[in-house]
Amino acid sequence: MSFPNPVTSVKLVLLGEAAVGKSSLVLRFVSNEFQENKEPTIGAAFLTQKLTIGDRAIKYEIWDTAGQERFASLAPMYYRNAQAALVVYDVTKPASFVKARQWVKELREQASKDITIALVGNKYDLVEDDNEEDLVRKVNVEEGQNLADEEGLLFFETSAKTGYNVKDVFVAIGNKIPEATASGSDTATNQTSGEGRIDLSGGGNFNNATSGCC
Numbered sequence: 001m002s003f004p005n006p007v008t009s010v011k012l013v014l015l016g017e018a019a020v021g022k023s024s025l026v027l028r029f030v031s032n033e034f035q036e037n038k039e040p041t042i043g044a045a046f047l048t049q050k051l052t053i054g055d056r057a058i059k060y061e062i063w064d065t066a067g068q069e070r071f072a073s074l075a076p077m078y079y080r081n082a083q084a085a086l087v088v089y090d091v092t093k094p095a096s097f098v099k100a101r102q103w104v105k106e107l108r109e110q111a112s113k114d115i116t117i118a119l120v121g122n123k124y125d126l127v128e129d130d131n132e133e134d135l136v137r138k139v140n141v142e143e144g145q146n147l148a149d150e151e152g153l154l155f156f157e158t159s160a161k162t163g164y165n166v167k168d169v170f171v172a173i174g175n176k177i178p179e180a181t182a183s184g185s186d187t188a189t190n191q192t193s194g195e196g197r198i199d200l201s202g203g204g205n206f207n208n209a210t211s212g213c214c
Helices: 022-031 069-079 094-110 130-136 141-151 166-176
Strands: 007-016 044-053 056-065 084-090 116-122 154-157 197-199
Touching (some): 007 022, 022 084, 044 166, 056 166, 094 116, 154 166
Parallel strands (some): 007 084
């Protein structure tokens, strides 16, 4: 008689400037979908997704936070006790990389000491063409890698639009989460659709609580 793998529940928060594509990354991971011209997230959205990594089953409990400055003061409520964080920037917008540095600094000072942080440069699809890279890319791969090396972060460039490296980010995070956090006995599925989508905005126009820009 076989038993299902124990499930490791991982609270994960996404942080970053508005319009860098946080919600689109989550939507790609949870539903393998991409939507153009998504409305900005208001407050935060909550989604879940299960992933099998080797013989481990991981359930991500994902808090997708709004990037607008007026919601920044709410961020500690979401990253408190989080085991993992994605700090996202747009490879075509230097200001978003500056903000990513600030989020990393804040997490190091205020979040759990053992939090796993992934630095994610999104919108790789805009620069993957060699003929366009020099015109469009504003944050070099080396800049992202250097910050990751300095702060002990995972580092990926991704495209929510094409799916490039999106699943890899969550697999890498899962591989760094200790098995000691395992709980429950749910059977995990690999890259299934999201289990829960909750509007926590208190207002605004949501589309499945995953609003945001690509």
